[in-house]
Amino acid sequence: MTSVTLKEVSKKFGSVQVCHNIDLDIKAGEFITLLGSSGCGKTTTLNMVAGLEDSTSGDILIGGRRVNDLSPVERDVAMVFQNYALYPHMTVAQNIGFTLKMRSVAPAIIREKVQKLAASLELDHLLERFPAQLSGGQQQRVAIGRALVREPRIFLFDEPFSNLDASLRVKMRTEVKQLHVQRNVTSIFVTHDQEEAMSISDRIAVMYRGRVEQFGTPEEIYARPATRYVASFIGSPQIELLDGLIEEANGATFVRAGQKALPVSIGPSSLKAGRAVEFGVRPEHVRLGVNGIEGRVRILQPIGPATHVTIDTAAGTFIASVPGFLRVKPGDAVNIEIQAANLHMFDKETGLRV
Structure with missing residues (x-):
């Protein structure tokens, strides 16, 4: 060898x-x-x-x-x-x-x-x-x-x-x-x-x-x-990256996207308020539930083992990968849940992982 x-x-x-x-x-x-x-x-x-x-x-x-x-x-x-x-x-x-x-x-x-x-x-x-x-x-x-x-x-x-x-x-x-x-x-x-x-x-x-x-x-x-680049190139369907701004409140860190502020698992020492970032979450970490961010279904792509659902929300567009076939249709209202630990965040200027 x-x-x-x-x-x-x-x-x-x-x-x-x-x-x-x-x-x-x-x-x-x-x-x-x-x-x-x-x-x-x-x-x-x-x-x-x-x-x-x-x-x-x-x-x-x-x-x-x-x-x-x-x-x-x-x-x-x-x-x-x-x-x-x-x-x-x-x-x-x-x-x-x-x-x-x-x-x-x-x-x-x-x-x-x-x-x-x-x-x-x-x-x-x-x-x-x-x-x-x-x-x-x-x-x-x-x-x-x-x-x-x-x-x-x-x-x-x-x-x-x-x-x-x-x-x-x-x-x-x-x-x-x-x-x-x-x-x-x-x-x-x-x-x-x-x-x-x-x-x-x-x-x-x-x-x-x-x-x-x-x-x-x-x-x-x-x-x-x-x-x-690595985040967007690896994975199918491709991760959706959104523009965000870091905020701090009561010792917690959030990323604001559109009209929504999402909690992140990175402490204030790593991210300062006002820092511009891009963030995203892979489709398998986007869950449909009764709580969370409200949105509407834009596209359904059933592929057999799973259905890829494109959802428009006030924070931006997310893709959820849901097991099996999903009984919703374009235009239906849904809620999505995102765990802070599953967010991928990148500096807006350098593109490096935060």
Whole structure:
């Protein structure tokens, strides 16, 4: 198992800087995800680790060794791309074993390794087929097999499931996670899909405009987002963030939004009266009840296990996630209850968590 460390790594293309002083300490055997929207620098960061792009500044260490000047082959990394890049004129067996053949490994050893790996990927019955005869998921498994067969120190994934349909993406997530558990190879995964990142990662680096906004476990990222961007990017449905103003009364702290003042669990020493903030609460922490803030239903979105309800109130708009199907309709009056401990608050100017 091999660790990966990025120390103040930056990348410029001409005058445009796409990555800014990225610091990541990835433990040996860890599965981490670079998560963010298009253009945030996640693929560029992955390419710098792979050696496909040179960093403008900073150091990249693999296994404690600085690798900035080493080629991808010398770094001993394997990469799976968004497009499978399989050789159409080669069979599944030939595609998987190609990198070993290029390294002049004995044919008998190649056959043995390919057979063993194909069995673990459930491809052993497809070894004589060509890529055009395979489904999208099967082609992706061949691409993974080709990367795995030479037993690299680091495994890199660049949005490998983007071309698959929704149900197949879920299946491939499970297979990749299972492979990681079996082989315990340090892995870096790139995706824009926050549900994908949450489901397979040991830790997640949320990136925005070429910077790492937060690096932590899925639980930390979700329950205690470090910035306004992380809070709004993680979670489905998305958290609604509202403008508020801190008030104090009788030793208690409140955030005023519109015509309502909501209690918060942060004491006056942390929040001073008059401070402008943005605040929100995740949908599963908004409850429908007989007391609380009065509002009216704007939209209902039943999804089976739950119904997402958009509610307009005097404090602003909230989304409640209610188990099962809800027997209300747009325009109905409802009350919502919000616990102070579940409020997420961010400084209005800096966007940092309060």
